[in-house]
Amino acid sequence: MGNELQEIDLLNQVNDEAAASASRALSKLIDRPVDVGISKANVKRVEDLSPLIGREEVVAGIYLPVTGDIKGAALLIFPKETAFTLSDLLVRREPGTTRELAELDKSALKEVGNIISGSYLTVLSNVLQIKIVEHIPNFSFDMFGAIVSQIITEFAQKTENALVIELEFLFKPETLKGYFLLLFEVEQLKAMLGSCGGGVENLLC
Amino acid sequence: MIFQRVLRTTEMSDSDIEVHMGDIAVMKGAHNLITSGVGSCLVITLYDPKLQIGALAHTMVPSSAKRETEYGQCLSACLSSKTSSDGQACLVAERVSTKTKDTKYVDVAIDQMLKGLEAKGAKRQDLEAKLIGGANMFSSIASDDIGKDNVLSAKDKLKAEGIRIVGECVGGSQGRSVEFSPTTGIVTVKVKF
Numbered sequence: 001m002g003n004e005l006q007e008i009d010l011l012n013q014v015n016d017e018a019a020a021s022a023s024r025a026l027s028k029l030i031d032r033p034v035d036v037g038i039s040k041a042n043v044k045r046v047e048d049l050s051p052l053i054g055r056e057e058v059v060a061g062i063y064l065p066v067t068g069d070i071k072g073a074a075l076l077i078f079p080k081e082t083a084f085t086l087s088d089l090l091v092r093r094e095p096g097t098t099r100e101l102a103e104l105d106k107s108a109l110k111e112v113g114n115i116i117s118g119s120y121l122t123v124l125s126n127v128l129q130i131k132i133v134e135h136i137p138n139f140s141f142d143m144f145g146a147i148v149s150q151i152i153t154e155f156a157q158k159t160e161n162a163l164v165i166e167l168e169f170l171f172k173p174e175t176l177k178g179y180f181l182l183l184f185e186v187e188q189l190k191a192m193l194g195s196c197g198g199g200v201e202n203l204l205c
Numbered sequence: 206m207i208f209q210r211v212l213r214t215t216e217m218s219d220s221d222i223e224v225h226m227g228d229i230a231v232m233k234g235a236h237n238l239i240t241s242g243v244g245s246c247l248v249i250t251l252y253d254p255k256l257q258i259g260a261l262a263h264t265m266v267p268s269s270a271k272r273e274t275e276y277g278q279c280l281s282a283c284l285s286s287k288t289s290s291d292g293q294a295c296l297v298a299e300r301v302s303t304k305t306k307d308t309k310y311v312d313v314a315i316d317q318m319l320k321g322l323e324a325k326g327a328k329r330q331d332l333e334a335k336l337i338g339g340a341n342m343f344s345s346i347a348s349d350d351i352g353k354d355n356v357l358s359a360k361d362k363l364k365a366e367g368i369r370i371v372g373e374c375v376g377g378s379q380g381r382s383v384e385f386s387p388t389t390g391i392v393t394v395k396v397k398f
Binding site for chain 2: 061144147149
């Protein structure tokens with residue numbers, strides 16, 4: 001649904017720019033190259049969010065509620081090993097040291113969430129000329145399915161479809177991955193894409 | 206013991222049937238019903254020990270009532286704005302009608318499970334319910350606890366339908382995976398830590 005729509009194409013262009021900004025921020029933070037793997041924006045049923053990771057795989061999830069002209073959620077996902085490696089880098093431990101996440105690690109990872117989400121949303125806000133407010137990060141270290149479904153459920157209460165933006169970060173030299181998901185209420189989509197000059201009436205309701 | 210807690214990864218065998226988020230399954234036979242990564246969602250199992258049949262729902266949100274009202278308003282708006290195409294209006298109307306059967310809602314899922322089980326001969330007074338899930342994965346967000354609402358909604362609905370709750374593993378801030386045997390009624394809950 002929606003792939004062929006001009007509005008989504010337009011959003012994908014904005015997405016590319018925002019993704020590049022977010023990856024630069026992450027790269028600076030951990031002082032190593034970060035590539036953007038998958039980068040796509042789409043409208044889909046909230047239940048059909050693509051399974052990026054196995055539902056039972058343990059991940060660190062950093063969730064930031066988003067309000068302002070558009071309401072939504074930003075969710076940063078790091079698989080367990082990525083979270084441990086990032087903690088080593090952020091807290092300046094020997095590589096391979098972190099085997100569980102202490103409060104300091106969680107705090108550092110939340111800050112990563114803040115920075116990535118902030119740099120992405122700043123681009124989105126500037127290009128679309130809309131006000132976006134990012135709230136304080138919340139942290140969970142548990143099954144991917146349980147974490148992501150809570151965010152999906154928040155949306156399922158309010159809306160049928162969500163605008164889903166998915167980003168995949170690849171860290172070098174290790175083949176580590178991180179995922180950034182942005183969801184916006186579909187009712188807000190009209191306003192958001194309207195700012196780009198596109199009509200999305202046939203998407204809504 | 207009502208629940209077995211084991212610390213291992215779910216290994217799905219050929220005889221397992223996975224129930225996805227928002228879906229229900231009604232089963233008689235040797236296949237286990239499994240569902241994984243349950244956070245704020247609520248898994249509801251119904252079991253008839255006499256007939257040895259069971260049903261499992263992986264629900265997401267408490268009640269369909271509010272949503273239907275919103276859809277009604279949305280439909281009116283769409284119908285008035287989309288006068289150019291009858292096809293579009295019909296499409297919207299059809300989606301509204303399918304919404305009333307949406308098993309992602311706790312109340313609708315319980316209704317549909319009861320329908321399925323009664324069609325197979327189960328009697329309401331024999332049924333035993335178990336509830337699993339309803340966690341809050343981000344415990345720092347206390348204001349909007351959908352998990353808790355899901356549990357309360359299920360308890361209210363089951364009480365109204367006259368169905369006993371014989372076990373529950375709900376709340377907290379932990380993800381769960383569930384395996385349910387419709388033959389024995391045994392529910393196995395798995396956690397990661």
